[in-house]
Amino acid sequence: MKQHRKDFIPYSILELATIGSGFSVSEVFKNSLNLAQKAESFGYNRFWLAEHHNMVSIASAATSVLIGHIAGGTNQLRVGSGGIMLPNHSSMLIAEQFATLSALYPDRIDLGLGRAPGTDQTTAQAIRPDRMQAVYRFPEELRSIQQYFSAENKNNKVRVPIAEGVDLPIYILGSSTDSAYLAAKEGLPYVFASHFAPTHLFKALTIYNNNFQPSAYLEEPYTMACVNVLAADTEEEAERMSTSSIRMIVGVLTGQIDYLQPPTEMTPQLKQIAVDPALQRMMKFSFIGNKETVKEKTVKFLEDTGVNEIMVASHIYDPIARINSYRLFAEIMEEIAESRCMASN
Structure with a gap:
């Protein structure tokens, strides 16, 4: 894994290819690529795409295909899945897809794996009728993917030859404590x-950090957390927005x-909705405001969590305003790094 100086915290993007009213799917994909290209120039570390199904507002269902689209239109930005919902898929097919991506875009592809459906239960059943059994087999399916990517797998009957020996970074995604135990046990970020x-x-962060076991993939714990950011000039x-x-x-x-x-x-009416307890719970880590406000909330979040990397999601209707929000956040992260550097000298 790429190492960064201690005072610098990498910042990345989680993209859902959100479909705004009046936009075609083709326009959404073009806007996602344009954002990735701008993000690369702003210094973002990764651009991950999330897997969701049967949602009119999200166009990232064919996640692996979109990863190729974004990687093909950028040069250095790491591109990956945030994540592939593994119980929806065959571990062998995912290994084939990501080995192909890794061959096309060497040292730039990440594989983030989760066990949630990324949709409602009825749709999840339609995707894979035996999905619940696959959920329980998630640790085994994870190890199966790792096996396909190992050089030693050439001696097995079932192989993904193009994956063997490929160094593909794997990340465990989660929204509960179960995933923290698994990531710690397997020594994965x-x-x-x-x-x-x-x-x-x-x-979850405490469980992961306290139970982490060094592995061939990672010597020390590595954590990332995702927040919502809507930054504007005022x-x-x-x-x-x-x-x-x-x-x-x-x-x-x-x-x-x-x-x-x-x-x-x-x-x-919207103000009243915004203070509803259910909405407040979901938006606890939504940083909305001008640069100063967002910076203050970001600094606190980084100090409170101690994460190694921060990932940002945003649901902003206007593509230009969205790019501006990510530009402002990049400036914030650079300023935070500069402040940390000065404090440590």
């Missing part, structure tokens, strides 16, 4: 989905998922 499931973040702009996210989250909570809607003024 751990990524927590605190952008939508913040409840168990600190407990507080008023950021608040207005957040109205799209608020309505999207309400749709998720009520089961009425719709396309991401254009922002509106923050009405009294």
